[in-house]
Amino acid sequence: MLTAVVVDADGLGGRLQDLHADGSAAGPVRQVGDLAKAMAEREGADHPRWVWAATAEIYPALLRSGVRVTRCHDLELTEALLMGHAGWWGSPKALPAARARLHGLPVPADPPPRAAEPPGYAQGALFETAATPPGNHGFDVLEAVREVYAHQLRRVGETEHPGRFRLLVAAESAGALVGAEMGHAGLPWRADLHDRLLRELLGPPQPVGPPRRLAELSAEINAAFGTWGLHPDSPAEVVRAFARSGVDVPNTRAWVLRHVDHPAVKPLLEYKELYRIWTAHGWSWCDAWVVDGRFKPEYVPGGVVSGRWATRGGGALQVPKAVRRAVVADPGWTFVVADAGQLEPRVLAAVSGDRRFTAAAAAGDLYAALAADSFDGDRAKAKLALLGAMYGQTGGSAIPALAVLRKSYPTAFEFVEHAARVGEAGGLVRSWLGRTCPPASGAWRDAGLDPPEEAGSGEPQGGASGRARGRFTRNFVVQATAAEWALVLLATLRTALSGERAAGGAPPAAGPSPSRAEMVLFVHDEVVVHCPIEEAGRVVAAVHESAAEAGRLLFGDTAVRFPLDVSVVGAYAEAK
DNA sequence: TCTGGCGGCGCC
DNA sequence: AAAGGGCGCCGCCAGA
Numbered sequence: 001m002l003t004a005v006v007v008d009a010d011g012l013g014g015r016l017q018d019l020h021a022d023g024s025a026a027g028p029v030r031q032v033g034d035l036a037k038a039m040a041e042r043e044g045a046d047h048p049r050w051v052w053a054a055t056a057e058i059y060p061a062l063l064r065s066g067v068r069v070t071r072c073h074d075l076e077l078t079e080a081l082l083m084g085h086a087g088w089w090g091s092p093k094a095l096p097a098a099r100a101r102l103h104g105l106p107v108p109a110d111p112p113p114r115a116a117e118p119p120g121y122a123q124g125a126l127f128e129t130a131a132t133p134p135g136n137h138g139f140d141v142l143e144a145v146r147e148v149y150a151h152q153l154r155r156v157g158e159t160e161h162p163g164r165f166r167l168l169v170a171a172e173s174a175g176a177l178v179g180a181e182m183g184h185a186g187l188p189w190r191a192d193l194h195d196r197l198l199r200e201l202l203g204p205p206q207p208v209g210p211p212r213r214l215a216e217l218s219a220e221i222n223a224a225f226g227t228w229g230l231h232p233d234s235p236a237e238v239v240r241a242f243a244r245s246g247v248d249v250p251n252t253r254a255w256v257l258r259h260v261d262h263p264a265v266k267p268l269l270e271y272k273e274l275y276r277i278w279t280a281h282g283w284s285w286c287d288a289w290v291v292d293g294r295f296k297p298e299y300v301p302g303g304v305v306s307g308r309w310a311t312r313g314g315g316a317l318q319v320p321k322a323v324r325r326a327v328v329a330d331p332g333w334t335f336v337v338a339d340a341g342q343l344e345p346r347v348l349a350a351v352s353g354d355r356r357f358t359a360a361a362a363a364g365d366l367y368a369a370l371a372a373d374s375f376d377g378d379r380a381k382a383k384l385a386l387l388g389a390m391y392g393q394t395g396g397s398a399i400p401a402l403a404v405l406r407k408s409y410p411t412a413f414e415f416v417e418h419a420a421r422v423g424e425a426g427g428l429v430r431s432w433l434g435r436t437c438p439p440a441s442g443a444w445r446d447a448g449l450d451p452p453e454e455a456g457s458g459e460p461q462g463g464a465s466g467r468a469r470g471r472f473t474r475n476f477v478v479q480a481t482a483a484e485w486a487l488v489l490l491a492t493l494r495t496a497l498s499g500e501r502a503a504g505g506a507p508p509a510a511g512p513s514p515s516r517a518e519m520v521l522f523v524h525d526e527v528v529v530h531c532p533i534e535e536a537g538r539v540v541a542a543v544h545e546s547a548a549e550a551g552r553l554l555f556g557d558t559a560v561r562f563p564l565d566v567s568v569v570g571a572y573a574e575a576k
Numbered sequence: 577t578c579t580g581g582c583g584g585c586g587c588c
Numbered sequence: 589a590a591a592g593g594g595c596g597c598c599g600c601c602a603g604a
Contacts, residue, residue, distance in 0.1 A: 234600065235583055253584065255590060276585060279598050304595060308588085315596055318587040343588095384591090391592035398591075475593040479588095524588045524594090 003048040004145045015142050023150030036065035051149050055176035063184040074173040075148050077302055082155050084436035168433035174491035179299035186294025187520045194286050194326035205283050217271040224264035232271045281323045289314045307435050307483035317523050327572035334533045337575035338543040339565045340525040342366045345386050347482045350560040351432050354411035361560040374408040390478050392471035416474045423473025424466045431480035485550050486525055492546040536568045
């Protein structure tokens with residue numbers, strides 16, 4: 001069953017209406033004063049698929065009210081996918097313009113940014129702008145939800161591969177649910193351990209200025225240069241100081257300095273590392289982001305053009321390894337950390353269909369299999385070649401290895417080469433399930449609404465920018481498909497874990513209680529589940545099954561395997 | 577004084 | 589050991 005839902009301006013009440021499969025009304029509109037309560041009752045009855053404007057706007061408040069939903073259809077995320085597929089890409093705030101164009105209405109000159117929209121029902125602009133004829137004050141948002149849903153269904157059916165695109169839409173919506181739930185749960189974070197390791201690395205915090213260790217290193221650096229008052233965090237000053245010492249460096253990047261023979265290098269490198277931890281993940285970070293033993297970032301599913309997640313604030317996807325020692329499971333609980341090994345080359349094998357490459361991707365160590373097959377057993381060389389092919393390396397030591405790759409696996413090689421050529425010519429490329437890369441020349445207005453030809457709607461680009469775009473599209477077809485695999489894994493795992501939660505209620509006498517396992521971190525190809533220790537075995541099995549299921553759902557009966565490295569650890573830093 | 581661009585580095 | 593693709597975050601720095 002489908003149920004459309006909209007939130008009232010007060011953020012408490014709302015309206016519900018059951019829909020037929022085609023999006024048409026299947027029952028009366030029900031106005032309720034307590035939307036969370038009404039939805040909870042409905043969830044308890046039959047788990048409808050909720051059709052709503054945007055998970056990110058609606059679901060966090062429901063979670064705070066203790067309401068979890070099983071399924072949804074996220075209109076905003078789906079709209080973005082469909083626009084991309086039609087050769088028309090824009091940021092979420094350009095959606096009003098897109099919808100207006102689709103309906104032949106005037107395009108708003110400057111769509112208001114999200115932050116400027118009224119709280120409570122922030123997606124109003126999307127639907128009202130798009131579907132309200134000018135001057136129509138009786139406009140009904142619920143009606144727009146129905147219409148947009150029906151319109152999206154039709155357009156999904158008209159995509160290149162409707163079956164795949166349906167999976168993409170379902171996974172994107174499920175991913176949005178996971179993102180909200182993960183942000184709600186938070187990552188267990190021991191502020192006391194974080195403080196202890198900061199003191200070990202940096203010395204005690206000072207009321208004003210940097211901690212002791214940074215001050216010491218700064219003094220060492222100044223002594224080495226014979227300067228006084230040089231700021232090590234100012235690249236310009238450091239470059240000048242090296243020049244005065246007779247050393248010419250183009251910049252102060254760590255890998256450049258590492259090759260420089262000068263007494264300032266060693267303390268500089270240590271300074272950079274510690275300075276980063278102090279500014280980005282130090283005490284003030286902890287004060288801002290860790291509350292009641294949980295690090296709560298805001299995840300943005302689909303926030304990256306390739307379909308990867310982004311975060312707003314907190315840097316949850318870039319937590320330095322050094323501070324992960326503070327991520328410790330609750331007493332009696334543990335982490336199940338699952339990491340998809342060699343995901344991107346495996347994805348390349350599956351999407352290209354290269355038979356010989358697929359045979360290598362059926363192995364547990366793809367690089368080793370590749371090396372045995374074509375690189376005289378040189379695993380490092382095989383890895384180098386593969387990364388070079390996927391990322392568009394053009395020079396350096398990888399060239400001979402790339403030639404071997406081209407010769408032995410022509411179909412896989414041609415797959416990424418083709419993506420690069422299309423990109424360089426200003427065209428668009430798609431992931432396996434149909435996510436489309438943004439157009440070559442930035443602005444959405446360039447693309448218009450005309451259905452694009454197979455190979456693109458942008459301007460061909462020459463020179464360096466064209467080659468840069470070729471590297472982007474070359475990588476996009478792999479990275480975006482890898483993101484899809486991970487998203488499907490997440491959705492499948494979510495169902496498995498909540499199934500245990502729901503089904504675990506009938507134990508005899510003192511049997512196990514319902515599962516309380518929860519996903520608490522997702523970083524591109526790695527997922528972390530926090531669960532009671534006695535459930536770890538079941539969670540490990542569920543993760544492996546979900547990975548296998550993700551491979552089947554995307555690629556059918558391919559021989560490519562997608563193995564996971566799984567560890568059960570009390571502290572995140574112990575994983576792998 | 578504020579702001580956008582950029583250098584630099586963390587993660588995948 | 590980086591490269592090369594994708595990000596977010598911090599501080600610097602030049603220009604308004």
